[in-house]
Amino acid sequence: MRKITEIIVHCTATPEGRWHTVADVDHWHRQRGFFGIGYHFLVLLDGTIATGRPLWRVGAHCTGHNTHSVGICYVGGLDAQGKPKDTRTPEQRKAMLQLIQLLKSVFVGATVYGHRDFAAKACPCFDARKEYEGME
Ligand SMILES: [Zn+2]
Structure with a gap:
């Protein structure tokens, strides 16, 4: 298994x-040449945690951080006008918390970040670092 030190949260925008x-x-992502x-995980509107790329494989979600991270993404992130918005449903919030708790128990010491902590983007449209800090 890869050494995972970061759990990076995204939205589908x-x-x-x-x-x-x-x-x-x-x-x-195939259209973008990935x-x-x-x-690695996609959290659907109804809270279903769907698996994407296998965990052991390097992801393609955050430039400069892919080799040592897990990428998780929720569906949403924009309002009806296309502006960034935290659109997580209650089911998505619950599922993301459970997923992150599980990942942190497997990859002990890993830190949770939002994509925006590493790039000039709104993604994931909320402060993931703050929301999930202190979870061990
Ligand atoms: Zn992102």
């Missing part, structure tokens, strides 16, 4: 309430 699945993200979906 799609409008609030619009349903997307791993197949959609896989398609978008070898399929770049995230």
Whole structure:
């Protein structure tokens, strides 16, 4: 297994309430020239935690951080006008908390970040670092 020191949170940057699945993200990422979906997990609107790229494989989600991180992404992140917004449903919030707790128990000492902590982007449209700090 790779050495994982970071758990990086993303959004799909799609409008609030619009349903997307791993197949959609896989398609978008292939169009961008990635070898399929770049995230390891995708949290759907109903709280389903879908698996993307296998954990042992390096992701394609955060330049300069892929080799030592796990990428997780929730569906949403934009309002109806296309502006950044924390659109997480209650089910997504719960699922993300459970997923991050699990990942932190497997990759002891890993720190949670938002994509925006490493890039000039709004992604994931909330302060992931702050929201998940202090979880051990
Ligand atoms: Zn991102």
